[in-house]
Amino acid sequence: MGERNSYMQTVDPVGPSDAFTVAEVRLTPILIADPPLLNTQGVHQPYTPRLIIEVVTADGTSGVGETYGDTRYLDLAAPLAEALPGHRVTDLNGLFTLAEQVCGDPADVSDSVDVGGLRGVQTADKLRLSVISGFEVACLDALGKQLGLPVHALLGGKVRDAVDYSAYLFYRLAEHPQGQGEPDDWGAALDPAGVVAQARRFADRYGFGSFKLKGGVFPPEQEIAAVRALADAFPGRPLRLDPNGAWSVETSLRVARELGGVLEYLEDPASGTGRMAQVSEGTAVPLATNMCVTTFQEIKEAFARDAVQVVLSDHHYWGGLRNTQQLAAICRTFGVGLSMHSNTHLGISLAAMTHVAATVPNLDFACDSHYPWQTEDVITERHVFTGGALTVCDLPGLGVELDRDALKALHQRWLDDDGTMRDRDDAAAMRKADPDWRTPAVPRW
Numbered sequence: 001m002g003e004r005n006s007y008m009q010t011v012d013p014v015g016p017s018d019a020f021t022v023a024e025v026r027l028t029p030i031l032i033a034d035p036p037l038l039n040t041q042g043v044h045q046p047y048t049p050r051l052i053i054e055v056v057t058a059d060g061t062s063g064v065g066e067t068y069g070d071t072r073y074l075d076l077a078a079p080l081a082e083a084l085p086g087h088r089v090t091d092l093n094g095l096f097t098l099a100e101q102v103c104g105d106p107a108d109v110s111d112s113v114d115v116g117g118l119r120g121v122q123t124a125d126k127l128r129l130s131v132i133s134g135f136e137v138a139c140l141d142a143l144g145k146q147l148g149l150p151v152h153a154l155l156g157g158k159v160r161d162a163v164d165y166s167a168y169l170f171y172r173l174a175e176h177p178q179g180q181g182e183p184d185d186w187g188a189a190l191d192p193a194g195v196v197a198q199a200r201r202f203a204d205r206y207g208f209g210s211f212k213l214k215g216g217v218f219p220p221e222q223e224i225a226a227v228r229a230l231a232d233a234f235p236g237r238p239l240r241l242d243p244n245g246a247w248s249v250e251t252s253l254r255v256a257r258e259l260g261g262v263l264e265y266l267e268d269p270a271s272g273t274g275r276m277a278q279v280s281e282g283t284a285v286p287l288a289t290n291m292c293v294t295t296f297q298e299i300k301e302a303f304a305r306d307a308v309q310v311v312l313s314d315h316h317y318w319g320g321l322r323n324t325q326q327l328a329a330i331c332r333t334f335g336v337g338l339s340m341h342s343n344t345h346l347g348i349s350l351a352a353m354t355h356v357a358a359t360v361p362n363l364d365f366a367c368d369s370h371y372p373w374q375t376e377d378v379i380t381e382r383h384v385f386t387g388g389a390l391t392v393c394d395l396p397g398l399g400v401e402l403d404r405d406a407l408k409a410l411h412q413r414w415l416d417d418d419g420t421m422r423d424r425d426d427a428a429a430m431r432k433a434d435p436d437w438r439t440p441a442v443p444r445w
């Protein structure tokens with residue numbers, strides 16, 4: 001534990017040049033409560049790691065960012081935090097160069113599938129971009145506060161005053177295996193009736209008008225039945241199903257045939273651009289992805305083969321808010337739809353998502369967000385969904401304020417952890433309920 005504590009680091013101010021110069025960077029890894037949500041890999045851990053990044057400028061302005069907090073991200077964030085003082089928060093392009101210089105040797109990263117993020121194959125570039133995204137958001141937040149401008153204005157200005165979000169439905173257990181974690185009153189959702197009840201509660205409480213079900217958990221017939229039950233309960237509402245690449249091409253095509261009339265899009269039915277292209281060829285149901293197109297390099301093949309019709313952007317994946325805008329422009333150019341992906345996150349990331357979403361003209365679909373599942377936060381005022389949307393904030397920066405007591409408490413939880421929760425591992429969490437559980441081979445069905 002001792003060595004890990006060094007992540008809570010403060011870098012001394014260096015060389016005053018002007019108010020925009022970064023004087024100090026603080027990295028605070030935290031563990032946040034997460035409910036027992038099921039996916040094809042297993043179940044969410046009772047607590048999941050996030051990293052909170054604070055960039056303080058020479059005039060004492062502090063900007064905040066948030067990203068993944070697993071060890072492999074912390075290992076890249078630490079040298080970047082050390083190198084950033086002396087650079088300006090305006091030098092966002094320089095952030096990428098700096099990260100390339102200090103964030104380690106790409107060869108050190110295995111190309112295994114990223115279990116926690118379910119984002120396809122893990123590479124050094126992807127890890128580095130996810131780290132940069134948190135720093136970029138923190139720099140933009142600081143700059144916006146200094147200039148008295150909201151982040152969306154720094155990105156060129158909002159084109160909408162509210163951003164629509166979709167209800168993110170999960171099959172789930174009533175409680176974590178072995179009674180760990182924080183209890184909640186959602187109960188289990190393991191069949192169509194449970195899924196509909198969960199959707200009803202989301203709709204009543206937050207006004208969400210569209211629904212996404214995380215699939216790949218049960219055999220496809222059961223998930224088809226759940227989507228049909230949703231269609232009956234909410235006639236005409238946009239529905240999505242996302243098994244995270246768990247199905248074969250044949251299974252994907254069968255599900256597409258059966259649900260063709262009710263799905264807005266089918267998300268990552270099969271894994272990899274090749275399989276997605278085969279599915280796409282055989283169905284008119286639009287295919288969406290946050291797995292086979294997650295970097296600029298992956299776009300060309302996927303678009304050329306018409307493997308996907310919708311890309312789910314995610315500023316953590318793509319290296320920040322400005323890269324998300326670039327992705328949006330590419331999608332617009334090629335007539336590919338744009339939606340927004342989410343992983344377990346807190347209010348800083350939701351604010352960042354909302355700012356960039358407000359600036360993208362071709363945001364064609366309501367964005368995903370896990371936020372309603374998160375009961376803890378590090379900001380003083382939680383975001384409130386009204387009519388399924390968030391109002392775009394016009395306050396300077398992101399428009400959120402860090403709750404330092406909450407941050408301290410969640411960091412303490414990270415310090416107190418014996419290491420088991422510091423790296424998200426849904427399969428390991430599932431083994432607490434089923435000791436024989438192994439990450440299923442793909443395709444699972």
Ligand SMILES: O=C([O-])C(=O)C[C@H](O)[C@@H](O)C(=O)[O-]
Nearest residue numbers: 039116117118290342343344
């Ligand atoms: O749309 C997606 O693929 C996700 O949101 C990936 C996530 O990791 C989700 O499956 C989860 O949190 O279990």
Ligand SMILES: [Mg+2]
Nearest residue numbers: 242267268290
């Ligand atoms: Mg997905």
